[in-house]
Amino acid sequence: xxxxxxxxxxxxxxxxxxxxxxxxxxxxxxxxxxxxxxxxxxxxxxxxxxxxxxxxxxxxxxxxxxxxxxxxxxxxxxxxxxxxxxxxxxxxxxxxxxxxxxxxxxxxxxxxxxxxxxxxxxxxxxxxxxxxxxxxxxxxxxxxxxxxxxxxxxxxxxxxxxxxxxxxxxxxxxxxxxxxxxxxxxxxxxxxxxxxxxxx
Numbered sequence: 001x002x003x004x005x006x007x008x009x010x011x012x013x014x015x016x017x018x019x020x021x022x023x024x025x026x027x028x029x030x031x032x033x034x035x036x037x038x039x040x041x042x043x044x045x046x047x048x049x050x051x052x053x054x055x056x057x058x059x060x061x062x063x064x065x066x067x068x069x070x071x072x073x074x075x076x077x078x079x080x081x082x083x084x085x086x087x088x089x090x091x092x093x094x095x096x097x098x099x100x101x102x103x104x105x106x107x108x109x110x111x112x113x114x115x116x117x118x119x120x121x122x123x124x125x126x127x128x129x130x131x132x133x134x135x136x137x138x139x140x141x142x143x144x145x146x147x148x149x150x151x152x153x154x155x156x157x158x159x160x161x162x163x164x165x166x167x168x169x170x171x172x173x174x175x176x177x178x179x180x181x182x183x184x185x186x187x188x189x190x191x192x193x194x195x196x197x198x199x200x
Contacts, residue, residue, distance in 0.1 A: 005032040005162050010122050010155050017118075019043050019111040019125040020073075023061035024179050026126045027171035028164045030069065042066050043114060043123075045076035045107050047083040049184040055080075061178050068175075076110060083185075091187055096134045099187065104141035108154070112145035115152045124155035129168065131160060132183065 005028075016033060018040040020026045026042065033040045044062055049055040055078055066073040086106050090099035108125060115123050123145070127138050135158060142154035172179060182188045 003163055003167065004035050005164060005167075007032060007036065007157060007162070009036050009038065010153060013122045013155075014038055015120065015122075016040050016155065017043050017111060017115045017120040017123045019045060019108060019123060019127070020062055021046055021126050021130075021184070022058045022180060023065045023175070023177045024168060024172050025129045026062065027065065027175070027177070028168040029126055029129060029159050030065075030071070031167065031171070032159075032164060034069075040071065041120070042071060042073040043076065043111050044073060045110050045114075046184060047077075047079050048103050048107070049078075050080060050186040052078075052080075054180070054184070057178055058180065058184075065175060065177075074114070076114070087185075093187075095132070095183065095188060096137065099185075100134065101137045101141060103185070104138055105144055108138075108141045108145040109148060112149045112152045112154070116149040121151065122153050122155050124157055126159065128157060129159035129164065131165075 014037055016038050018026065018029070020042045030040055042062060044059055046055065046058070049058060059075065063073055083106065087099045087102050090102060093099040104127060111123050125138060125142065127133050128135055139156045142156060146152050146154040
């Protein structure tokens with residue numbers, strides 16, 4: 001019997017736009033949401049990912065998982081050049097620095113915009129499942145996105161706790177997901193790759 005995860009569901013939410021960075025990060029979150037009667041619609045918005053082949057591999061894995069679960073997945077436009085313009089001058093920032101915050105803000109703002117235009121009142125993000133990311137930065141970006149669209153609420157949730165990380169590892173094995181070895185952008189490739197692994 002699968003464990004039921006204890007989360008604080010926003011009042012009345014039964015449909016959530018889930019910004020998704022990759023299949024491994026989304027796996028246990030999607031299972032958790034459905035356990036609580038919430039149907040997530042997956043919003044794949046990751047213009048930071050480099051190169052294009054890596055973007056397509058991650059997107060295809062998300063699509064495979066969504067289809068296996070009968071869920072809708074929305075593919076946002078991939079414009080890496082625009083993303084590079086947004087982070088210009090921050091290329092040498094360390095991981096968890098200003099570039100990462102700008103990246104989160106751009107992606108979550110786009111998620112909030114889509115939610116506003118398509119009738120979603122709640123958004124959340126799988127970025128908050130990765131131990132390599134700053135939860136404070138993610139929440140700051142999410143709050144800024146929701147402020148731009150007052151009819152949209154950002155659901156702040158630490159998706160790493162309560163057994164979700166362990167369940168994520170099990171689902172990765174079950175589906176044999178491609179599990180990337182760096183955050184996504186070309187700048188995150190630098191340094192010690194091993195220390196950047198996203199393997200649980």
